[in-house]
Amino acid sequence: MRHRAWAFSLALFCLLSLRTGAREFERSRRTERISGSAGDVLEDDPVGRLKVFVYELPSKYNKKILQKDPRCLTHMFAAEIFMHRFLMSSPVRTLNPDEADWFYTPVYTTCDLTPNGLPLPFKSPRMMRSAIQLISSNWPYWNRTEGADHFFIVPHDFGACFHYQEEKAIERGILPLLQRATLVQTFGQRNHVCLKDNSITIPPYAPPQKMQAHLIPPDIPRSIFVYFRGLFYDVGNDPEGGYYARGARASVWENFKDNPLFDISTEHPTTYYEDMQRAIFCLCPLGWAPWSPRLVEAVIFGCIPVIIADDIVLPFADAIPWEEIGVFVAEKDVPSLDTILTSIPAEVILRKQRLLANPSMKQAMLFPQPAQPGDAFHQVLNGLARKLPHDEIIYLKPGQLKLNWTAGPVGDLKPW
Amino acid sequence: MKPSLLQQIHNTRRSNSLRSSSSPQDGGSGAAEAAFRSPAGAFWLLLHALCCLISLILGFRFSRLVFFIIFSSTVTNIYTNSPVFSATTTTTTTTTTTTTTTHTETLTLPLPPPAADILAPNRTRSRVVVGRHGIRIRPWPHPNPAEVMRAHHIMERVQREQRIQYGVKESRPIIVVTPTYVRTFQALHLTGITHSLMLLPYNLTWIVVEAGGVTNETAGILERSRLPFLHIPFIEKIPLRWTDRHRMEARMRLHALRLVKERMLDGIVVFADDSNMHSMELFDEVQKVKWVGALSVGILAHSGNSKPMSDKEPTEEEKQNAPLPIQGPACNSSGHLIGWHTFNSLPYADKSATLVGEIGTVLPMKLEWSGFVLNSRVLWEDVESKPDWFRNLDDVGKDGEEIESPLALLKDPSFIEPLGNCGKKVLLWWLRAEARADSKFPPGWIIDPPLEIIVPAKRTPWPEIPPVLPHETVSSIQEHTEKQSTRSGRSSRPRRASRSKKKHDPLAQISVAAQKQQN
Numbered sequence: 001m002r003h004r005a006w007a008f009s010l011a012l013f014c015l016l017s018l019r020t021g022a023r024e025f026e027r028s029r030r031t032e033r034i035s036g037s038a039g040d041v042l043e044d045d046p047v048g049r050l051k052v053f054v055y056e057l058p059s060k061y062n063k064k065i066l067q068k069d070p071r072c073l074t075h076m077f078a079a080e081i082f083m084h085r086f087l088m089s090s091p092v093r094t095l096n097p098d099e100a101d102w103f104y105t106p107v108y109t110t111c112d113l114t115p116n117g118l119p120l121p122f123k124s125p126r127m128m129r130s131a132i133q134l135i136s137s138n139w140p141y142w143n144r145t146e147g148a149d150h151f152f153i154v155p156h157d158f159g160a161c162f163h164y165q166e167e168k169a170i171e172r173g174i175l176p177l178l179q180r181a182t183l184v185q186t187f188g189q190r191n192h193v194c195l196k197d198n199s200i201t202i203p204p205y206a207p208p209q210k211m212q213a214h215l216i217p218p219d220i221p222r223s224i225f226v227y228f229r230g231l232f233y234d235v236g237n238d239p240e241g242g243y244y245a246r247g248a249r250a251s252v253w254e255n256f257k258d259n260p261l262f263d264i265s266t267e268h269p270t271t272y273y274e275d276m277q278r279a280i281f282c283l284c285p286l287g288w289a290p291w292s293p294r295l296v297e298a299v300i301f302g303c304i305p306v307i308i309a310d311d312i313v314l315p316f317a318d319a320i321p322w323e324e325i326g327v328f329v330a331e332k333d334v335p336s337l338d339t340i341l342t343s344i345p346a347e348v349i350l351r352k353q354r355l356l357a358n359p360s361m362k363q364a365m366l367f368p369q370p371a372q373p374g375d376a377f378h379q380v381l382n383g384l385a386r387k388l389p390h391d392e393i394i395y396l397k398p399g400q401l402k403l404n405w406t407a408g409p410v411g412d413l414k415p416w
Numbered sequence: 417m418k419p420s421l422l423q424q425i426h427n428t429r430r431s432n433s434l435r436s437s438s439s440p441q442d443g444g445s446g447a448a449e450a451a452f453r454s455p456a457g458a459f460w461l462l463l464h465a466l467c468c469l470i471s472l473i474l475g476f477r478f479s480r481l482v483f484f485i486i487f488s489s490t491v492t493n494i495y496t497n498s499p500v501f502s503a504t505t506t507t508t509t510t511t512t513t514t515t516t517t518t519h520t521e522t523l524t525l526p527l528p529p530p531a532a533d534i535l536a537p538n539r540t541r542s543r544v545v546v547g548r549h550g551i552r553i554r555p556w557p558h559p560n561p562a563e564v565m566r567a568h569h570i571m572e573r574v575q576r577e578q579r580i581q582y583g584v585k586e587s588r589p590i591i592v593v594t595p596t597y598v599r600t601f602q603a604l605h606l607t608g609i610t611h612s613l614m615l616l617p618y619n620l621t622w623i624v625v626e627a628g629g630v631t632n633e634t635a636g637i638l639e640r641s642r643l644p645f646l647h648i649p650f651i652e653k654i655p656l657r658w659t660d661r662h663r664m665e666a667r668m669r670l671h672a673l674r675l676v677k678e679r680m681l682d683g684i685v686v687f688a689d690d691s692n693m694h695s696m697e698l699f700d701e702v703q704k705v706k707w708v709g710a711l712s713v714g715i716l717a718h719s720g721n722s723k724p725m726s727d728k729e730p731t732e733e734e735k736q737n738a739p740l741p742i743q744g745p746a747c748n749s750s751g752h753l754i755g756w757h758t759f760n761s762l763p764y765a766d767k768s769a770t771l772v773g774e775i776g777t778v779l780p781m782k783l784e785w786s787g788f789v790l791n792s793r794v795l796w797e798d799v800e801s802k803p804d805w806f807r808n809l810d811d812v813g814k815d816g817e818e819i820e821s822p823l824a825l826l827k828d829p830s831f832i833e834p835l836g837n838c839g840k841k842v843l844l845w846w847l848r849a850e851a852r853a854d855s856k857f858p859p860g861w862i863i864d865p866p867l868e869i870i871v872p873a874k875r876t877p878w879p880e881i882p883p884v885l886p887h888e889t890v891s892s893i894q895e896h897t898e899k900q901s902t903r904s905g906r907s908s909r910p911r912r913a914s915r916s917k918k919k920h921d922p923l924a925q926i927s928v929a930a931q932k933q934q935n
Contacts, residue, residue: 030581166546189544219582219700221575225567247549254551259559261567280574310544335554342566346573353574 032354041319042360043374046381047091050388053100054087055135061107061127069113076293077110077119078205079186079376080153082367084108086377102182102384103141103150107131110156121162125175125408126416128152128160132177146403147181148394151384154178155204157289159185161194164288169194176407180394182387184380186291188313195313200383202376203315206296208368214273218302225261226341227279227303228252229272230294231287232264245286248308251334252285259338276301280349281327281341285309296365299325302356304349306341308334316364316379318386325355579617584703589619589683591676591792595668596634596690597627597654600851603637603861605690610641612694618703620644621681625668627654633860648675656771656853662781665689666819669785670812677795677809685790691847692786698843701835702789707803708822710832712744712839713787715759715780716847742842743780744787745834753834758782771853778848783821786844789835790822805831 062084066072072081084106087093094100109124136142142150154160160178161169170193174183187194188201195201232253234244241250256262264283269275276282282298286309295314298305305326307314314322322328329340355361363374371377396402406413592613596606613620622645626634629649638645650668655661669687676685684702688694692713702709746755761768764777793799794806805828812825823829836843851857 170546191543217582219578221578223571223575225571241551242548246544247551250551251553254553255557261559261564280571331549332552335552335557338559338563338567342563342570344570346570349570349574350577353577 030354031357031359032351041382042364042379044378044382044385045373046378046385049385050092050101050381051094051099052087052090052092052102052104052381052384053094053097053141054084054104054106055139057106057131057134061131065108065111069111071113071117072108072111074207075113075117075119076204076206077155077186079155079202079367080108080110082205082369083153083184083377083380085369086371090371090377090381092381097139097141100141101149101388101390103135105131105135105150105152107152109154109162118164119156121156121164123416124156124162125172125412126414128162128175129177129412130416144396145180145390145394146396146401147178149390151182151184151200152178153184155184155186155202157187158194159183159187159199166288172409175412176404179403182384186315187289188315188317189290189309190311190313192311198387200380201313201315201317202380203296203365204291204293205367206293206300206365208366211273211297211300215301216274216277220278222278222280224263224275224279226256226263226281226283226306226337227275228262228264228283228285229267229269229275231266234288237288244288246310246331248331248334249285249287251331252283252308252337255335256338261338261342273297273301276303279303281306283308284326286312299356299365300362302353304352304356306337308337315376316383319379319382320361320364325352325361327352584700587618587703589621590616590699590702591681591683591685592620592622592688593625593669593672593685594622594688594690595625595627595650595665595672598631598633599654599853600855600857601849602633602690606634606637608693609688609690610637610643612696613643613688614641615696616699618699619683621646621683623648623672623675625650625672627652627664627668636860646675648672658770658772658778661772663818663820666785670809670819673795673809676792677797680796681792683792685792685795687785687788689784689786689846691849693845693847695843697841698836701841701843704835705789705791705833707791707794708806708826708832709789709835710745710753710756710839711787711789711835711844712742712757712842713780713784714842714845715741715743716845717741717759717764717777717779742839743784743846744836744839744842745832747834747838751834751838753830753832756783757839772850778850780846780848781820783823784846785822786846788822788832803831 062081066081072078084104087104087106097103107127109127110119110121112120112123114120132142132147152160154162156162157164158166158169160174160183161172162175163169163172173193174196183196183199184202185195185199186202186204188199189195230249231244232249233239233241238244241247244250252264256264263275263279276297280303282294282301282303282305284292284294284298284305284307286292290309290312295305295307297303306329307322307326308329308331310331314320314326327341327344329337333340360374363372364376364379367376594609596602613622620643622638622643624634624638624645625648627650629651630647635647638647648671650671652664654664673685675681684705686699686702698711701711741759742757743759744757745753746757748754759780759782761779764779768777768779794802795809796802797808805826807825807827809825812819817824819825826832
């Protein structure tokens with residue numbers, strides 16, 4: 001009698017747990033956690049794991065530049081400004097430099113804009129150099145390590161190479177004074193001069209409110225197979241084709257312009273964001289530089305990014321498993337892009353969409369104002385925290401200097 | 417750093433040849449200064465200017481070709497491990513000369529090497545080479561039908577998954593009530609609604625009530641749809657006046673509702689008139705109804721005239737109706753139903769059509785039936801949870817009671833649920849386009865057997881074909897129909913020429929009109 005009662009209650013308990021388990025399974029099918037160490041890392045909290053000291057630079061390095069041109073707050077290089085603002089009011093900031101693990105120099109090098117809104121990098125090396133001279137003369141912390149525990153935000157096309165043409169940027173190389181510092185940049189390409197081993201790649205800035213304002217209900221069926229809007233030929237700078245995007249964008253156009261599955265054109269529709277939400281694949285080919293805000297937009301709108309850029313290093317590559325989320329196509333395989341995309345099994349596509357639907361994934365790509373947990377600011381701090389503790393070797397003994405202050409093109413040595 | 421000669425060449429060439437939108441003041445001037453400082457640099461600058469002039473004359477840039485040919489020996493032994501981009505891939509076509517305008521031809525010049533390697537040969541180099549690449553185009557750059565089918569399967573699977581996750585969780589079956597009758601445009605309208613219903617993912621029962629009894633035409637269209645339908649006859653014939661037709665259709669719908677009640681069909685009753693246009697979202701929206709719901713209907717009232725109405729300035733009332741008139745529920749700011757938007761028919765009072773097919777605006781009723789949906793359980797007998805503000809269906813329509821809109825079925829219209837974002841979303845469109853009641857059309861729109869008599873037109877537009885004699889008509893009709901379609905392009909020119917030459921001749925006009933109709 002007693003056994004029967006126990007068995008009955010046990011059976012009832014099992015049944016109830018199964019039912020609730022099934023319901024939770026049902027809910028979790030909508031999004032999928034990026035399992036394993038990579039996914040958990042996205043939700044880490046950097047507060048308490050590191051301390052950052054922000055140098056007080058005269059306002060000619062930051063505020064005055066921004067006042068001269070407030071467009072810097074909305075273009076895709078705005079991360080440097082927002083990172084400064086975030087750090088000023090963040091709990092990881094410390095006012096005591098002796099207990100700081102990392103040092104941040106707020107210098108806006110990407111804010112000298114043409115009338116069209118494109119940043120000119122010609123004064124940036126001098127500006128950076130002048131800022132470093134200032135911090136090395138007013139505080140002892142630069143000379144202590146020659147910048148090995150300092151980080152700089154350089155979101156320009158080719159990072160700290162400070163040029164928009166790749167050949168020129170490669171020639172210049174990374175600014176010699178930044179050889180030992182950690183660079184936080186949007187550019188990332190393997191085995192490239194302008195990417196150091198210890199750099200942190202971040203996504204380009206995309207305005208979060210603007211994208212939120214264009215969200216459409218998720219039950220609208222995705223009826224576009226492949227979507228892309230942008231230039232295929234840069235007629236102004238590369239009229240014959242072949243330079244721009246290493247010919248990859250032109251190849252996409254020539255091969256697929258009459259393919260009904262590919263919705264590609266150079267128009268600027270007002271429904272650009274809404275159309276991305278109705279597409280299954282969004283092409284993210286390289287342009288003059290391999291990175292583009294399209295990646296951020298694709299992740300936010302749940303469209304699987306098709307990345308056509310050889311050897312690219314994607315943002316937060318150590319925290320986000322891009323292989324599982326996006327599709328990588330080699331530039332030489334662009335003519336068979338339709339075969340590649342249609343031969344992906346449907347289950348793989350659904351899984352990628354579930355991973356993209358994960359809110360922590362979307363949050364990690366954004367720079368919201370004010371900062372929210374799990375966003376790109378926190379991912380940068382997480383990345384910096386993962387590099388701690390510093391090696392003892394970075395602390396230089398007096399008299400041991402590694403940086404060459406006179407290296408670089410002659411034009412860089414002029415004071416700013 | 418010691419700039420080598422090659423690097424200097426690259427400096428000067430690249431800074432001058434790559435025109436960027438923002439002229440690099442510092443970069444260009446720096447390179448020019450460096451060039452002028454050494455006489456070798458000046459020489460190369462002059463040579464480059466000469467090359468530019470020659471290119472201007474020739475029409476393509478040949479300087480790269482020259483440089484490659486001169487320096488290929490020095491280049492290849494430095495860069496033995498870089499994959500020199502040559503025409504080894506099977507997908508590219510090789511041309512060594514090209515004009516600057518055709519960017520579809522792929523260029524396969526091996527690349528000028530990146531300058532960075534001269535500077536730091538011991539640094540690990542990227543496999544990706546900077547510089548000019550060819551544009552890869554496959555030999556047949558057109559879609560492959562098998563792949564297109566695969567892509568559609570993928571899209572279908574993704575959309576199904578979206579529906580499972582974000583769509584309606586437990587979908588109820590839909591009961592569509594359509595009154596119809598045989599007329600010229602019946603095939604047009606009924607096919608339209610057939611296709612809309614074929615796209616629905618829900619369980620469907622289609623009740624088609626036909627005035628004048630069951631006919632083969634309607635049955636033919638319904639069977640081709642392969643939908644589960646019930647074809648119900650309604651004995652009376654359809655009247656000619658619009659008002660009478662509206663009333664009869666209301667009676668036909670009530671007849672269908674009685675059938676739903678008798679057979680205890682379960683689902684959501686949607687009144688889909690065959691001439692209306694329905695959006696697919698409508699059927700997703702009606703799943704939300706609890707008992708009785710109301711939707712907004714867009715009214716596409718039009719005049720039967722082919723002339724545009726706005727010969728004069730549109731009047732104030734026409735302007736008021738000009739942003740498309742909508743019939744449907746009206747809500748207050750908290751989303752509760754407070755009234756109804758109806759169609760203002762006053763401006764059309766003297767222009768409205770009374771007989772079917774008459775020239776004039778066909779007006780909708782005050783509230784169209786298609787703007788209402790019902791839960792079929794509200795019609796059943798003896799259901800406990802049934803609301804008491806719904807009249808018993810058997811009491812409706814007795815004693816010659818006129819049912820104009822479903823509001824007459826309710827004792828208390830305040831319980832109606834507004835759907836479609838409180839009527840702000842228009843999910844269906846009302847349109848009444850009908851031909852004249854006495855217009856003739858071939859049954860099933862098929863002419864079988866073919867026409868026996870053909871009268872040759874006074875002016876033959878096809879001078880090559882001899883005029884057909886009556887005893888040859890039957891056999892040659894098929895040839896004629898084929899030849900007409902192939903010669904339509906060519907015949908247009910002689911037809912136009914003949915038209916310009918002819919005088920005002922009514923018979924010729926008719927024949928031209930007939931030819932136009934045939935084409």
